[in-house]
Amino acid sequence: MSDDGSRRNTVIPEVPSLRQKWLGDKFSLLRHEAGLSLTAASKIADRSTASLSRIENGLVAVPPRDVRPLLDAYQVTDRDIRETLITVAAEVQQERKGWWVEQSDSLSPSFVDLLRLESTATSIRTFEPSLIYGLLQDEGYARYAAQSTRTWASDQELERFIATRKARQGILKRDEPVEFHTIISEAVLHQPLGGPEIFARQLKALLDSSERDNITVQVLPFSDKPHPGVTGAFAILSLSRLDFVHVELMTSDVYVEDEVSVAEYSAAYDVLAELSYPPERSRETIAGIMESLKR
Structure with a gap:
């Protein structure tokens, strides 16, 4: 995603x-x-x-x-x-006052909604079976992932995307940063997008991010047991008064807002967190794979 x-x-x-x-x-x-x-x-x-x-x-x-x-x-x-x-x-x-306003003419309305929700969220929880989530992507990895998923009209368009990605990540480092929890499938760590060098930098960036007090990274290990993540990636954005679930499809976005459905996603996330390695073991797993890329 x-x-x-x-x-x-x-x-x-x-x-x-x-x-x-x-x-x-x-x-x-x-x-x-x-x-x-x-x-x-x-x-x-x-x-x-x-x-x-x-x-x-x-x-x-x-x-x-x-x-x-x-x-x-x-x-x-x-x-x-x-x-x-x-x-x-x-x-x-x-x-109407966010940094994305000046770029909204080149972004889809559904994606602008994601930027709006992220900017005011108190916490964000994501599950990713295929990629490192955008808020934690290193520039090189982000560029390679972007080039792999679409054809860009120009280098300028690609660079605008990279700039947007960087601006999004500001919510993790502001004075009152968002609480961010991501669960990454172990399969993602064995898919070195961009090659060993770019991917090693991405994993280093992921480890650095996991050291921040407001960021939790867990790895969901390979398993033959069924789990809620088999349905795909999703993000739960909790705001002061509302919670939304964001699911990205190939050509559009879906936002789930009714309380019952959001509660189901939240319960599924709790299960995934329980099945995942604890944060410290997750960091050890990421570090081990990163070191293997340097050999």
């Missing part, structure tokens, strides 16, 4: 973000639960029906200051729901 978003076709970037659409769906649900039509809701909330419709369809972002009046109109008193919607509305506003 390349998780770079760059192999998709370029489209107009003014597409509602994942959280903006989530917020719209939530407002629609709350209005229906209150037994209100759009017309009735517009009178109570003192907003036009067109405005409410655009909000519910995720076409416009709701300023945090406008969330409370809408919740009051729908008689929503649950404190957790109110705080969640206000927080998400604030996060949607922040999405």
